Amino acid sequence: MTDSTEGPYRSQTMSGDASIVVDLQEYRKAKDPLPVTFHRRELDLILRIYGRMVGEGEWRDYAIDHLKDRAVFSIFKRSGELPLYRVEKNPKLAAKQGAYSVINTDGRILKRGHELQQVLKVFDKVLKLVDK
Known part of the structure; x- marks a missing residue:
């Protein structure tokens, strides 16, 4: 008392x-520490690629989660499904493997690194030679 x-x-x-x-x-x-968030420049990079893929008809929806230990940008083909890809920012891994990673539906890490712009290059398409 x-x-x-x-x-x-x-x-x-x-x-x-x-x-x-x-x-x-x-x-x-x-x-209660503040959640991890994406900065404006990080969101610009992600949304630029997202907009391009929406224009091509491959992606249709997204979600942003700000958690205690990481920030997640989830990309969906349809809103009722599991995300096709997740772009994650985990500051605890910044000194080791890199804070940014792109993860597919299966949970496999497609690319990881210290710079978001380099990690997002996993979405760049390879140019193919087209014969007439």
Whole structure:
């Protein structure tokens, strides 16, 4: 049990020890860290490729998830299905294998790296010679 003796920011326990005043914003940041998000330039790169593929009729929908440990841009053929691809940003892997990765439906990593622009090149199509 605690009895408030010195105003709303101090409390005294039954043993007589005064508790420490903690800033609520600092406490919330420590308890619930902000989720990982894509920055504007990262979204520009992703949406540029997404727009091109929508124009070609290959993709139709997307979803963005901001989780505690990673940010995920999911790409769908149809909105009711599993995502065809997931572009993930995981800052914990930045020093090791690279923070960015492209993952297909099966969960296989198609490409991983430190720079998003290089990782997104997995969606570039190879030019083919067409005979007439």
